[in-house]
Amino acid sequence: MxxxxxxxxxxxxxxxxxxxxxxxxxxxxxxxxxxxxxxxxxxxxxxxxxxxxxxxxxxxxxxxxxxxxxxxxxxxxxxxxxxxxxxxxxxxxxxxxxxxxxxxxxxxxxxxxxxxxxxxxxxxxxxxxxxxxxxxxxxxxxxxxxxxxxxxxxxxxxxSYGNAVFHQTDWSGGADQPGPITTVNNLFATSTNINFSVSGEIFIENFSGQTASSSANIDEVDHWAWNDVIGWIDFNTGNVQITSTTINGYASSSVGEIALNCATSPAADCSNSYEVLNDGSGNLSGWAWNDIIGWISFASTSPTTYDVSIDTATGEFTGWAWNDIIGWISFNCSDSGSCGTSDYKVKTLWGSEVISSTLTSSIFDTQKTQGATFNSVMWQGSLPAGTAVKFQIATSDSSSGPWDFIGPDGSSATYYQPTGPDTQITLSKANHNKQQYVRYKVFIESDIDRTETPTVRDIIISWSY
Structure with missing residues (x-):
């Protein structure tokens, strides 16, 4: 190889x-x-x-x-x-x-x-x-x-396959219908200080639409003061407005208008500034003016102590004002003990607290014996500045209750308060779940000056099953 x-x-x-x-x-x-x-x-x-x-x-x-x-x-x-x-x-x-x-x-x-x-x-x-x-x-x-x-x-x-609403748009039928009902109508259970006479809306009693006599807030019945010289003084002129700080407008009398604030006097002349003041608790002070009799004082501590005040709970004026020409002006017959002879007073819708009115609905029956979930509440209408609309909800397994109207935390001290009309607010899952019956209580509140009221036209409770 x-x-x-x-x-x-x-x-x-x-x-x-x-x-x-x-x-x-x-x-x-x-x-x-x-x-x-x-x-x-x-x-x-x-x-x-x-x-x-x-x-x-x-x-x-x-x-x-x-x-x-x-x-x-x-x-x-x-x-x-x-x-x-x-x-x-x-x-x-x-x-x-x-x-x-x-x-x-x-x-x-x-x-x-x-x-x-x-x-x-x-x-x-x-x-x-x-x-x-x-x-x-x-x-x-x-x-x-x-x-x-x-x-x-x-x-x-x-x-949820089943969604439904209870939608109430009218209350003009009046009260005394506790229910239960399955179809919403124009009735309800009870109310306090609610005007339901206008079909399709509710608002605070003694308010016309959204305002109390426009911006004025003097009572339409009790609006008289008295002086022995010039007689009756009428504060229901359509422009007297009590606020938390002042009184605007002017009253009328046999000697002409009595201006309560220079800025809102008939002449609107503040070259000599004056006004009747409110300390927010109804204690009045300051000055009014009349072209014939001059200055009218609403409070003094010397040489004589006197004042005019407003009961913030009732809106009634009490006390005396003073003018050097005509003397004392009485705002309430109780001051002089003359109510048996002549029952008069000046009264306002204003108070240190808002006016709150309520309406309680009938019992709405879902007809779901296994219970329903109550999801949200919403209202429609108008909400002037400073006013409020809020709700408490009660649900039960029985048409006879108990009916505990509560807010989000499960107590009667809180409220479901949507930010405005056309806005839903969610109901508490823990408090309103698996119940057959539901009711609402609506609270309608004025502004602090008691010149504005919300107007509620629809209340809608959404639920599912």
Whole structure:
């Protein structure tokens, strides 16, 4: 054998060795690729099965909610649940469950969360107002098969299948209808200081529309003061307005107008500044003016002590004013003990506190013996500056009550107060859930000067089942 042959054989052996080595690498790579392909295939298969299982549970939950929203509404949030067959239907059970698909096992559960929305009704992750008619469901299916583990989650929102409202637009039929009623009409149960005579609206008694005699707030019956020289002085001229700081306008008498504030006198001349002042608690002081008799003083401590004051609870004037020409001016017959002979006084709607009037609705029956969720209250109408409209809500399982009218914290000391008309305010889930009957009490409050009243034209309670 020559060297050339040996050399060629050596090269062939090396090539064989290299070839075998490369083949081993290629085979190992191919086997790895096959294993990876099988693993990816299994993962895809498990994900597909998990997706189908999630959607199946979602449809079962929707069916449960449409059959009875309470069965979903009353579940705790952030707690695992699963569905199960119950007779010919489905039921919700706490905890996770194992589902067998062919030879594979899957763990299933779902959790519920409350839903909140912003002012444009969009779902928000934080803030916003609670939407009691919607729930967020997060469904999860997990697997651990032959070393392949994973999970797939799916989010769905479900809404109450039954939504309804009690919508009252008229109260002119009057009181004494406690209920229960299933259809809203123009009656109610009781009221205090409410004017319901105008069809389609309610407002504070003795107010005309939104204002009390325009900006004036003198009583239409009791508006007379007396002086022995000039006789009656009339404060119901349509422009006398008592505020927390001053008295505006002018009274009329046999000697002409008596201006109570230079800025609101007939001539509106403040070259010589004067006004009758109010300290906010009804104690008056300062000066009025008449072109014939001159200055009228409303309070003094020297040489004689006298004053004029307003009872902030009743609005009645009492006391005496003084003029150097005509003498004492009496604002209430009780000051002189003459009420038996001549019953007179000056009275205003103003007080140191707002005027509050109330109306209590009839009992509204949802006819849902399993109970309903009372979601929100809203009113429509007008809200002058400084006034207020607020509510307390009472719910019960029985048409005979008890009827505890409460606010958001569950007490009678708080109120549901929308920021204005056409604005819903959410009712407390803890206090008004799973009840059959509902009532509202609306509080209508004037401004502090008692010159303005809100006008309520619609009251709407939203509920679901």
């Amino acid at each position: 020559n060297k050339s042959t040996l050399k060629n054989r050596g090269q062939s052996l090396i090539e064989v060795v290299i070839g075998v080595g490369l083949s081993s690498i290629f085979i190992a790579g191919a086997v790895g690729a096959i294993v990876l392909s099988l693993r990816v295939g299994n993962d895809n298969q498990f994900s597909q099965i998990a997706s189908e299982l999630n959607h199946k549970i979602a449809e079962e939950i929707v069916a449960i909610s449409r059959n009875d929203w309470n069965d979903v509404r009353d579940l705790s949030t952030s707690t695992p649940y699963h569905t199960t067959s119950s007779g010919s239907f489905y039921a919700v059970v706490s905890g996770t469950t194992t589902v067998q698909v062919d030879q594979y096992s899957f763990e299933q559960s779902f959790i519920l969360d409350d839903v909140y929305r912003d002012g444009e009704n969009n779902v928000v992750a934080s803030g916003g107002s609670w939407d009691p008619a919607t729930k967020k469901i997060t469904l999860t299916t997990a697997w651990d098969q032959d070393g392949n583990s994973g999970s797939l989650s799916f989010v769905r929102y479900i809404t």
